[in-house]
Amino acid sequence: YQGIETGTGNTMYSGTVTLGTTQSGSTYNLTDAARGNHKTYNLNRGTSGTGTLFSGPDDVWGNGAASNAETAGADAHYGAALTWDYYKNVQGRDGIKGNGVGAYSRVHYGNNYVNAFWDDSCFCMTYGDGSGNTHPLTAIDVAGHEMTHGVTSNTAGLNYSGESGGLNEATSDIFGTAVEFYAANPSDVGDYLIGEEIDINGDGTPLRYMDKPSKDGASKDNWYSGIGGVDVHYSSGPANHFFYLLSEGSGAKVVNGVSYNSPTADGLPVTGIGRDKAEKIWFRALTTKFTSTTNYAGARTGTLAAAGELYGTTSTEYKAVQDAWAGVAVGA
Ligand code: ASN
């Protein structure tokens, strides 16, 4: 017997979830036939190759604890499925390349490895187990972030340095966040924080904050000449901040129980248009306006063009894009 199944994942970050699996004879494996045959592999602390495909005699994966090797596999497989579903159902994109072909995930990379990454050459993403091998980097927003690097590579191709590098990073934070909101299961209430579940700083704080990026101590809130010289994970700040302002508006706000307070560079208020429209504008700009060398000025022009096409140049949405860019010091 060979068939498409739905297994049960007992994840670390998302509770009990349904996973797309495949049955082959009496063995089940983490191959998601409904999503381009996306597979999830166990590197078992290795750092090369694919390791072994997660497989076993039953269709239950992990027990919610990091000590069970399947748990990180369940989280990664779920994050990949949600990201697939988000791009397909919300943005109308069929997989990372838009051709229905799945990627694959590798978990348990190295020992105490505190990072996750996308690699264009294998068309795959990889997750470490975090400090002490106790909190794998397999949270939803991280999975969405990494897979979005694949989408960016296959669309705008934003060069990973200078201002385009910051826009590349911000694109991953924007859609990683979009996927987290899309998940909307009780364990994955969406927020505008990146990596809040993986305890990367060891004190419960997230890796990045979209409402006020400088809260991480390194990211920039606003554009300035010379921002292209800082690390792409910090020059992403103004674009993350733009996305927050465009979605939710400036000032104090509580979303899903999390408090935000977003300033603007010019002191003028911005009225948000909601996350769904902000995502549509960024996606359209990414896929039809941005190129490998787009900088912040170009991102402004591209998102305005996208907003004009989607909502008209006299629309509230178009004006909000203008105001949100002014709010991060990207002017006309
Ligand atoms: N996790 C990091 C990222 O996706 C890895 C890197 O620095 N490229 O941005």
Ligand code: ZN
């Ligand atoms: Zn990244």
Ligand code: CA
């Ligand atoms: Ca988050």
